[in-house]
Structures are given as C-alpha cells and as structure tokens.
Amino acid sequence: MAAVVERMNRLLASGNYRPLLAVIKGFRNGAVYGAKVRFPHALVMAFLFKSGSLYDKFKTIFEATFTHSKNLAMFVFIYKSLTSLMEQIQSKKEQYHPFVAAFLGxxxxxxxxxxxxxxxxxxxxxxxxxxxxxxxVNRGYIPKPKGDAFPWFAAFIWGIVLWQFEYEKPTLQDSLQSSMTYLYHDSDKWNSLKNFLIYNK
Known part of the structure; x- marks a missing residue:
C-alpha cells in the first residue's frame, strides 16, 4: 500500500497528465464544496421552517446536500474538461473558452x-x-457615482422585495416567502405571552 501511495505522490508531483488530474481534482472540490455549503443551510431551513417527522427533515437535508454536491461536482467536471480541451485544440487560452464551457455546463x-x-x-x-x-463603472460605460451608492442599492432592493412580498407574493421563491412570512406576517399573530415571546404560533 505504501508503495502505491509513493507512486501516486511521484505522479502528482511530476506534472504529467496535469489537465486530466485538474479535472479530477475539480470534480472532488465541487463535491466537497457543494456539501459544505448546502448541509448547514439545509439543516437550518429544515428545522426552522419544515414540518414533519425527524426522518422527513433529515431526508430533506441529505437529498438537498447530495443534489448540490453532485451538481456542482458535475458542473466543475464539464467546465474544466471543456476549457482544457479547447485550450489543447487552439494551443492557447481564449477569453470565450470559459463562457462556452460554462454555458454548456x-x-x-x-x-x-x-x-x-x-x-x-x-x-x-x-x-x-x-x-x-x-x-x-470600471470600464467607463456608466459614470462612477459621486457619493456612496450602496445605501441606494439596499433601499431599492428592499423596497421592491417587500412590495413583491405584500402584493405579488407568488412571484418570489418559496424559501424567501417562508422567511418573509415568518418575519413580517407571523409577527402580527399572538394571543398569549407564550406565543408572543416563546413560540411563533
């Protein structure tokens, strides 16, 4: 076993088969990153907003984590394979390579x-x-704002999303609807100290 590991280490350090190995490493990184990002998010969302048994919640968490991990791994695999192939065919990198590869992926x-x-x-x-x-802005297509534009950016997106939530709710993503219902509508409902401070409903 030690001999196999040593041989693999020599191969990886040699730089041979670099494009192929980069594709494999990209697939691995996509799978790991997808799981790292999705698992805690799915865990929180399932226990905050999903009803049902503990089994149902964990099933939802693991299905979402698997889907995110698999899809990101497959996307990275396709992207790196295609960019590497185009670079080999044309003997150099071109700016359109990332767009074409990512478009297809x-x-x-x-x-x-x-x-x-x-x-x-x-x-x-x-x-x-x-x-x-x-x-x-950086390329000069539109003028650089004279003041701090970030507060105006925040004001517009929050103004629009809350208007959508109140009057065009079905147009928003389900998880955003759930979050906003909890924050803005459920906070209007109580009939005792228990569901005012301790429980939502």
Whole structure:
C-alpha cells in the first residue's frame, strides 16, 4: 500500500497528465464544496421552517446536500474538461473558452429545474448583476457615482422585495416567502405571552 501511495505522490508531483488530474481534482472540490455549503443551510431551513417527522427533515437535508454536491461536482467536471480541451485544440487560452464551457455546463447541469438548482442560479444571478454593474463603472460605460451608492442599492432592493412580498407574493421563491412570512406576517399573530415571546404560533 505504501508503495502505491509513493507512486501516486511521484505522479502528482511530476506534472504529467496535469489537465486530466485538474479535472479530477475539480470534480472532488465541487463535491466537497457543494456539501459544505448546502448541509448547514439545509439543516437550518429544515428545522426552522419544515414540518414533519425527524426522518422527513433529515431526508430533506441529505437529498438537498447530495443534489448540490453532485451538481456542482458535475458542473466543475464539464467546465474544466471543456476549457482544457479547447485550450489543447487552439494551443492557447481564449477569453470565450470559459463562457462556452460554462454555458454548456450550465445548460446540462443547472438547467434541470429543482429547488437546489433554482437557489444556486439565483445566487449566481445576483452576483453576476452586481459584478456587471461594477464592470460598467470600471470600464467607463456608466459614470462612477459621486457619493456612496450602496445605501441606494439596499433601499431599492428592499423596497421592491417587500412590495413583491405584500402584493405579488407568488412571484418570489418559496424559501424567501417562508422567511418573509415568518418575519413580517407571523409577527402580527399572538394571543398569549407564550406565543408572543416563546413560540411563533
């Protein structure tokens, strides 16, 4: 066994088969990161907002964790495989390689609708929009704000989301609806000290 480990260490240190090994390591990192990110989130959401037995809650937690971990691992695998292949074919990196690889990976992996993919896509979408706004300022496409723009950014998104919650609730994601119901509607309901301070309802 020690000889096999030593041989593997020599192979990994040699730099041979680097593109292939990078794909394998990317798959591993995607699986680990997906589990690390999803498990605590699913645990909190299940115990805060999901009704049902302990078995049902843990089943939900492990299904969400597995889906997130598997999908992220598969996406990284596809992305790194395609970028590596395009670089080998063209003998250099091109700016369009990441877009093409991620576009195909996004369609194949994150294009299948489920709650986990919806949350991942919304998370990435918000970061993309924020990044595009910064890029537009940095490149001079729009003028740099004279003052601090962050308070206005916060004001608009919170104003819009609470208006949506009160008047267009079905348009919001289910987990956001649950969180907002708990914060803004359930706080209007009580009939004793017990469900005023200790329990929600």
């Amino acid at each position: 996004g369609y194949l992996i994150f294009g299948k609708y489920n709650k986990v993919n919806e949350q991942i896509n919304l998370y990435v979408f918000s970061r993309v929009l924020y990044g595009l706004a910064k890029m537009a």
